[in-house]
Amino acid sequence: MSKPAYKRVLLKLSGEALMGDDPYGINRATIERTVADVAEVAKLGVELAIVIGGGNIFRGVAPGAQGMDRATADYMGMLATVMNALALADAMRHVGITARVMSAIGIEQVVEPYVRPKALQYLEEGKVVVFAAGTGNPFFTTDTAASLRGSEVSAEIVLKATKVDGVYTADPKKDPNATLYSSISFDEAIAKHLQVMDATAFALCRDQKLPIKVFSITKPGALMRVIMGEDEGTLVHV
Ligand SMILES: Nc1ncnc2c1ncn2[C@@H]1O[C@H](COP(=O)(O)OP(=O)(O)O)[C@@H](O)[C@H]1O
Numbered sequence: 553m554s555k556p557a558y559k560r561v562l563l564k565l566s567g568e569a570l571m572g573d574d575p576y577g578i579n580r581a582t583i584e585r586t587v588a589d590v591a592e593v594a595k596l597g598v599e600l601a602i603v604i605g606g607g608n609i610f611r612g613v614a615p616g617a618q619g620m621d622r623a624t625a626d627y628m629g630m631l632a633t634v635m636n637a638l639a640l641a642d643a644m645r646h647v648g649i650t651a652r653v654m655s656a657i658g659i660e661q662v663v664e665p666y667v668r669p670k671a672l673q674y675l676e677e678g679k680v681v682v683f684a685a686g687t688g689n690p691f692f693t694t695d696t697a698a699s700l701r702g703s704e705v706s707a708e709i710v711l712k713a714t715k716v717d718g719v720y721t722a723d724p725k726k727d728p729n730a731t732l733y734s735s736i737s738f739d740e741a742i743a744k745h746l747q748v749m750d751a752t753a754f755a756l757c758r759d760q761k762l763p764i765k766v767f768s769i770t771k772p773g774a775l776m777r778v779i780m781g782e783d784e785g786t787l788v789h790v
């Protein structure tokens with residue numbers, strides 16, 4: 553059997569990865585499917601750090617957050633990612649994968665705080681590390697958290713699993729004529745304002761020379777194909 557293309561990766565899962573076709577929240581069948589994909593990769597011996605989003609929960613409360621102070625709403629969003637991280641780690645435990653959740657905001661009775669050397673130790677021990685609460689700061693996104701943590705743990709690549717199967721010339725959900733890039737440079741993605749990730753996340757990865765692969769969260773086998781270095785999704789590179 554061929555070998556994985558990477559030894560250590562940072563996987564960014566949007567809240568969507570737990571939501572499925574529900575309007576919001578956590579869908580049991582969907583989380584199990586996501587975890588089965590992740591488990592397959594972990595069992596190959598690839599060291600996996602995960603940053604989980606919160607859109608699936610935050611969307612449910614967002615109407616009530618209207619008119620709210622932005623920073624306060626963002627803290628609610630970060631707490632949503634903590635809930636997702638707990639659900640994800642628990643689902644991993646069910647399939648025999650040991651996961652550790654680390655939070656960027658202090659919430660010690662619930663999960664341990666993010667301590668970089670500890671995260672590195674877990675990864676070396678073959679445990680999956682789930683980073684919760686994004687960067688711990690309002691006005692950021694979990695995509696930026698993925699770039700940050702990916703850099704901190706020296707991941708070889710950031711794998712962004714999302715609703716679309718790669719980076720397009722325009723938002724494919726809005727423009728039916730948009731075409732898929734097989735690869736694109738950070739500078740071009742930023743200059744063209746391609747919104748698949750925010751500019752802060754792109755810029756951090758560019759500066760750290762940390763490539764990003766954007767691929768579908770729903771396409772069966774896509775994560776494994778990416779891990780094996782096969783042609784899948786879009787590579788964003790320096
Ligand atoms: N140029 C583009 N290529 C691909 N996707 C794009 C592009 N511009 C905007 N998008 C949108 O970005 C989304 C991916 O971002 P993601 O962080 O997973 O979602 P969200 O933040 O909305 O939960 C896709 O759903 C897609 O519709």
Ligand SMILES: O=c1ccn([C@@H]2O[C@H](COP(=O)(O)OP(=O)(O)O)[C@@H](O)[C@H]2O)c(=O)[nH]1
Pocket residue numbers: 565566567568604605606607608610625626627628629630632633685686687688689690691692693694695697
């Ligand atoms: O470093 C961070 C990461 C996240 N968030 C908040 O948490 C929410 C959920 O994260 P995100 O939208 O990135 O999740 P996803 O779309 O990937 O599910 C965001 O909308 C922000 O309000 C934040 O304030 N700082």
